[in-house]
Amino acid sequence: MEKIIFMNGSPNKSGNTFRIGEEILKGVSHDILQMSDYKVYQYGQAYPDDQINEIFKSIENVSTIVIGAPVYWYTVGGILKTFIDRLYLLPEAEVLKGKNLYFFAQGSAPDEGTVRTIEHLASRVAELMGMTLKSVVVDSSDGNKIINTMNINE
DSSP states (O other): OOOEEEEEOOSSTTSHHHHHHHHHTTTSOOEEEEGGGSOOOOTTOOOTTOOHHHHHHHHTTOSEEEEEEEEETTEEOHHHHHHHHHTTTOGGGGGGTTOEEEEEEEESSOOHHHHHHHHHHHHHHHHHHTOEEEEEEEEETTOHHHHHHOOTTO
16 A cells, blocks of 8 residues: 655645645545654754654655645745755665655745746656656645645546
């Protein structure tokens, strides 16, 4: 049986990103990882309380990852961006290889440049981490396009 995890990349644990993620996963068994619950430091920093490996352990045995993030300043928010930055050269990031990736971002009327930037980010993460990008949708904060077009059961 497929195991799915929803990684909420918003600092607001019950905000629009969470609501949209839960709506697209309605009726689908899944775990939730609130990224704001973890300390993940910037690339190049090394502190003993860094928890990136705990995130890797949480996603190690899943087959599908659904990542949701708010749009801040024309790209995904800092929580998710810092996690993505840290994937570089970490052998632990190998746990992502072979997983399916669904990626969505929502914010206040993202323009075409923002959409292209986030689509490129999602496709590069999938390519470099050896994942299969199943869907990437960028939408306004209501998330109707995400909810109506992202089918996790594809």
